[in-house]
Amino acid sequence: MPSIDLETEAGRKEALRRMLTIRWFDETAGERFADGEIPGFVHLYIGEEAVGVGACAALEEDDYITSTHRGHGHCIAKGLDPKPMMAELYGKRDGYCNGKGGSMHIADVDAGMLGANGIVGAGPPLGTGAALTIDRKDEDRVALSFLGDGAVAQGQVHSAVNLAATWDLPVIFLVENNGYGEGTPADEQHNVENLSATAGAYNIPGITVDGMDVTAVNEAVSEARKRARDGKGPTFIEAETYRFHGHFEGDEELYREDDEVERWEARDPIDSFAERLMDRGELTDDGFEELTKEAKSTIEEALEYALDAEEPTPQEAYDDMFGADVPELTRFAQQVRADGGPDHDNGGER
Amino acid sequence: MASAGLEAEQTETMTVREAIRETLREELDRDEDVFLMGEDIATMGGVLDVTGDLHEQFGKDRVRDTPIGESGFMGAATGAAATGSRPVVELMFSDFIGVAMEQTMNQMAKMRYMFGGKTEMPVTVRTTEGGGMGAASQHSGTVHAWIAHFPGLMAVAPGTPAAAKGLLKSAIRSDDPVFFFENKMIYEQSGEVPTDEEFTIPLGEANVEREGSDVTVVATQRLVGESLSVADDLEGDTDVEVIDLRSLYPLDTDTIVESLNKTGRLVVADESPLSYGTHAEVVARAVENAFYSLDAPIQRVGVPDTHMPFSPPLEGEVLPGGEEVRDAIERIV
Numbered sequence: 139m140p141s142i143d144l145e146t147e148a149g150r151k152e153a154l155r156r157m158l159t160i161r162w163f164d165e166t167a168g169e170r171f172a173d174g175e176i177p178g179f180v181h182l183y184i185g186e187e188a189v190g191v192g193a194c195a196a197l198e199e200d201d202y203i204t205s206t207h208r209g210h211g212h213c214i215a216k217g218l219d220p221k222p223m224m225a226e227l228y229g230k231r232d233g234y235c236n237g238k239g240g241s242m243h244i245a246d247v248d249a250g251m252l253g254a255n256g257i258v259g260a261g262p263p264l265g266t267g268a269a270l271t272i273d274r275k276d277e278d279r280v281a282l283s284f285l286g287d288g289a290v291a292q293g294q295v296h297s298a299v300n301l302a303a304t305w306d307l308p309v310i311f312l313v314e315n316n317g318y319g320e321g322t323p324a325d326e327q328h329n330v331e332n333l334s335a336t337a338g339a340y341n342i343p344g345i346t347v348d349g350m351d352v353t354a355v356n357e358a359v360s361e362a363r364k365r366a367r368d369g370k371g372p373t374f375i376e377a378e379t380y381r382f383h384g385h386f387e388g389d390e391e392l393y394r395e396d397d398e399v400e401r402w403e404a405r406d407p408i409d410s411f412a413e414r415l416m417d418r419g420e421l422t423d424d425g426f427e428e429l430t431k432e433a434k435s436t437i438e439e440a441l442e443y444a445l446d447a448e449e450p451t452p453q454e455a456y457d458d459m460f461g462a463d464v465p466e467l468t469r470f471a472q473q474v475r476a477d478g479g480p481d482h483d484n485g486g487e488r
Numbered sequence: 489m490a491s492a493g494l495e496a497e498q499t500e501t502m503t504v505r506e507a508i509r510e511t512l513r514e515e516l517d518r519d520e521d522v523f524l525m526g527e528d529i530a531t532m533g534g535v536l537d538v539t540g541d542l543h544e545q546f547g548k549d550r551v552r553d554t555p556i557g558e559s560g561f562m563g564a565a566t567g568a569a570a571t572g573s574r575p576v577v578e579l580m581f582s583d584f585i586g587v588a589m590e591q592t593m594n595q596m597a598k599m600r601y602m603f604g605g606k607t608e609m610p611v612t613v614r615t616t617e618g619g620g621m622g623a624a625s626q627h628s629g630t631v632h633a634w635i636a637h638f639p640g641l642m643a644v645a646p647g648t649p650a651a652a653k654g655l656l657k658s659a660i661r662s663d664d665p666v667f668f669f670e671n672k673m674i675y676e677q678s679g680e681v682p683t684d685e686e687f688t689i690p691l692g693e694a695n696v697e698r699e700g701s702d703v704t705v706v707a708t709q710r711l712v713g714e715s716l717s718v719a720d721d722l723e724g725d726t727d728v729e730v731i732d733l734r735s736l737y738p739l740d741t742d743t744i745v746e747s748l749n750k751t752g753r754l755v756v757a758d759e760s761p762l763s764y765g766t767h768a769e770v771v772a773r774a775v776e777n778a779f780y781s782l783d784a785p786i787q788r789v790g791v792p793d794t795h796m797p798f799s800p801p802l803e804g805e806v807l808p809g810g811e812e813v814r815d816a817i818e819r820i821v
Binding site: 257267 | 523549554555557558559560561562563564565566567568569570571572573590591594595599600601602603604605606607608639640642662663664
């Protein structure tokens with residue numbers, strides 16, 4: 139069973155709800171970042187919601203994903219809770235990573251989310267590794283690695299795809315081609331028109347889909363998942379999409395024209411999906427308003443949770459380096475913290 | 489040369505290579521989650537014949553030949569470890585870590601910490617180090633200081649067959665990433681190895697291989713054996729204590745300090761470049777913790793800051809050995 143069945147009316151509404159939740163999460167994160175409340179960098183998913191939701195809807199709950207530095211959307215699409223997500227953005231102890239990761243590293247391994255990632259192209263080798271565990275343990279799961287168009291230039295991506303293809307591992311590589319690798323157009327970074335051409339080198343299926351259409355993404359990933367579960371190995375999917383904001387918040391976006399942004403905004407993946415549901419008689423204007431209100435209120439609660447959450451104590455910086463079987467390290471850290479250094483009073487003794 | 493503390497154990501004479509291979513066999517047999525992956529480790533048995541016949545016993549699923557793509561398979565090992573496997577990777581030559589450094593330093597080393605402790609990372613990376621084979625600069629490096637320096641990774645480097653077994657068991661059973669550095673010139677070195685399948689050496693514990701009262705030689709890998717030979721040669725003249733450091737990170741300060749409190753003199757012998765490395769860390773711990781016990785300047789034996797050259801006379805020039813250890817001892821005793 140996919141986690142959200144887009145064949146049903148309830149499933150389609152749930153998909154729309156998740157897209158709206160992502161939209162409001164990121165609108166809110168962007169505002170709060172601009173206000174100087176959120177430290178570090180923030181990369182927003184606004185405009186790309188159909189890819190994350192369409193893909194994760196096709197996965198089952200215990201499937202794995204790896205993510206990118208633009209990971210908020212993937213987290214919500216995978217079913218993570220916006221409260222600890224927002225708390226993580228604020229660096230709070232109750233964030234998903236106890237404040238150690240921030241926006242670019244949100245993870246919840248138990249929920250199958252193997253981490254947003256600050257390194258472009260680092261996710262596919264990890265997805266291949268998760269698929270290796272699945273394969274070895276004969277589990278009924280798959281792994282899906284999201285990557286950006288810029289990541290297709292990274293050697294480790296190709297090394298991972300080659301390994302997965304050679305071993306027929308149950309992994310799906312999903313490129314979110316939003317047209318820009320940071321501030322440089324994708325067509326200045328790659329010599330192929332469609333990045334799905336990458337698949338040809340590895341003798342696996344490569345397809346390009348409309349990444350503004352949640353249904354199209356969902357169908358492609360569903361088929362790739364089936365193929366993976368049938369032991370036929372990976373699929374390489376390119377979803378053509380667009381980010382409505384800059385590479386990071388505060389990006390002046392000198393590299394693109396306003397009319398390009400407007401052209402893509404006219405294809406807003408949320409509005410267009412809502413319109414389709416209205417055309418089918420499954421959604422009214424009021425219904426859409428209601429879903430939007432629900433999403434906003436979910437995010438308001440998340441924000442409140444984050445603001446009320448406690449800061450970690452400075453000592454927590456030393457936690458989580460290693461597992462429990464390395465007492466020496468803990469002792470060393472405590473020695474430095476508590477004693478201000480080793481004992482200097484035993485001089486001359488021998 | 490029996491290692492101190494092993495007298496009561498049932499032992500068998502083995503080479504370092506055999507000790508590693510038998511340890512891998514025992515751990516593959518013990519735990520289904522353990523599997524091996526690396527270049528040419530299955531059908532070929534490893535370029536230096538360490539994995540040998542393991543693929544015949546355990547099959548292609550447990551002993552996997554990978555494509556020559558270190559960034560891909562080191563990353564796959566990391567992803568596999570985060571999801572419930574216990575991969576043991578063979579990275580053919582440690583110089584190749586460079587190819588996979590991204591997955592090593594930004595993923596494997598940081599995932600547990602960045603995720604707030606919400607994942608384990610039970611991966612072991614076995615790799616070969618060292619000069620002496622005329623293999624030139626790209627197949628002779630000793631790079632363990634890179635890994636020992638990097639937070640989140642553990643690094644061990646056995647100097648005896650028994651240490652090879654005990655440390656490799658601990659590495660494979662650890663829930664953290666451990667790099668296991670094998671000096672390629674000691675694969676044929678033999679010694680007594682406990683036969684107990686539960687014989688482990690805690691990560692972070694050095695061993696006094698030979699007791700002495702005049703000078704402490706803290707050595708690693710090949711230089712442990714060389715230092716023991718030097719100690720034998722000097723017997724009756726200088727009483728040399730030899731410590732196999734074994735764990736580079738975590739590092740056993742207590743054993744070093746205890747020895748210095750007795751001898752007051754220190755030589756650090758490790759086949760890595762001399763600047764900013766293993767030697768410097770041991771010296772720093774000694775100075776921080778046993779400054780008032782020191783009676784003479786500390787001496788370092790290592791590779792001058794060069795790469796390993798190809799031509800035998802050149803390689804012989806830069807490769808440290810017993811002679812350099814002996815000179816270092818004589819300078820301070």
